[in-house]
Every structure is written in structure tokens, then in C-alpha cells.
Amino acid sequence: MVCLNLAISVSRLVDGQFREFIISQSDEEGAVDASSIEYVSRKKEGELHAFAAACGAILGGGSEAEIEKLRSYGLYAGTIQGMLYGIGRNQKGVREMVENLRALALKEVEI
Numbered sequence: 001m002v003c004l005n006l007a008i009s010v011s012r013l014v015d016g017q018f019r020e021f022i023i024s025q026s027d028e029e030g031a032v033d034a035s036s037i038e039y040v041s042r043k044k045e046g047e048l049h050a051f052a053a054a055c056g057a058i059l060g061g062g063s064e065a066e067i068e069k070l071r072s073y074g075l076y077a078g079t080i081q082g083m084l085y086g087i088g089r090n091q092k093g094v095r096e097m098v099e100n101l102r103a104l105a106l107k108e109v110e111i
Contacts, residue, residue: 012043012047015043016039016040016041016042016043016044016047017044019036019039019040019043020040020044020086020087023036023037023040023087024087032087032091033093034088034091034092034093034094034096034097035097037083037087037088037091037094037097038079038083038088038097038101040082040086040087041078041079041080041081041082041083041086041087041088042075042078042079042082044082044086045078045079045081045082045086046074046075046076046077046078046079046082047075047078048078049074049075049077049078049079049081050071050072050074050075050078051071051074052074053070053071053073053074053077054067054068054070054071054074056070057070057071069108069109070108072104072105072108073105073108073109076101076102076104076105076108077105079101080098080101080102080105083097083098083101084098
């Protein structure tokens with residue numbers, strides 16, 4: 001099961017890298033919309049963080065609900081990281097999307 005998840009994550013990472021390459025070829029600065037940046041960041045950083053968080057929860061003996069909460073938290077946290085420090089830096093609309101993702105991430109770890 002873990003190997004299948006890892007294989008899926010790797011293919012999604014490659015998709016994110018490809019889309020980032022396409023975006024980087026754009027000649028116009030600021031021509032990329034925030035949703036495209038969010039998509040690339042989710043595929044590249046978000047899903048890898050989600051996988052790592054789920055693995056940690058599994059190794060720590062977490063329940064299915066705890067595993068899914070940590071997987072979601074990892075997805076949001078990784079996406080935020082990618083948007084702020086990767087392809088999304090200096091783009092319009094990114095800060096607002098990051099704040100929305102931050103609120104969703106915090107909901108996942110509330111008790």
C-alpha cells in the first residue's frame with residue numbers, strides 16, 4: 001500500500017514539475033493566476049508533505065481518522081510552503097490563498 005501511494009505521489013510530483021516548467025516559460029510577469037500556482041504547489045510540495053505526515057501517523061500508531069487529518073494537514077502545509085517560497089512568490093493573489101489554506105490546516109489539527 002505504501003509503495004502504491006509513493007508511486008502515485010511521484011507521478012503527481014512530475015506533473016507539478018512539468019506544469020511549473022510551462023508556467024516559467026511565460027514571458028509576461030504576473031500572467032500566471034493564483035489557482036495555477038496553487039495547483040503546482042499542491043502537486044509538488046503538498047502531496048509529498050501529505051505522504052510524509054501520513055507515514056508518520058502510521059508509524060506512530062495513529063487511527064484512520066488521525067492519519068487522514070495529518071495527511072490533510074501535510075497537504076495544506078506543503079502547498080503553503082510551495083506558494084510562499086516556490087513558484088508563487090511575488091505573484092498576485094497568493095497571500096489570500098495562503099491565508100485560506102492556513103485556516104483549513106489549523107482546522108485539521110484542532111482537537
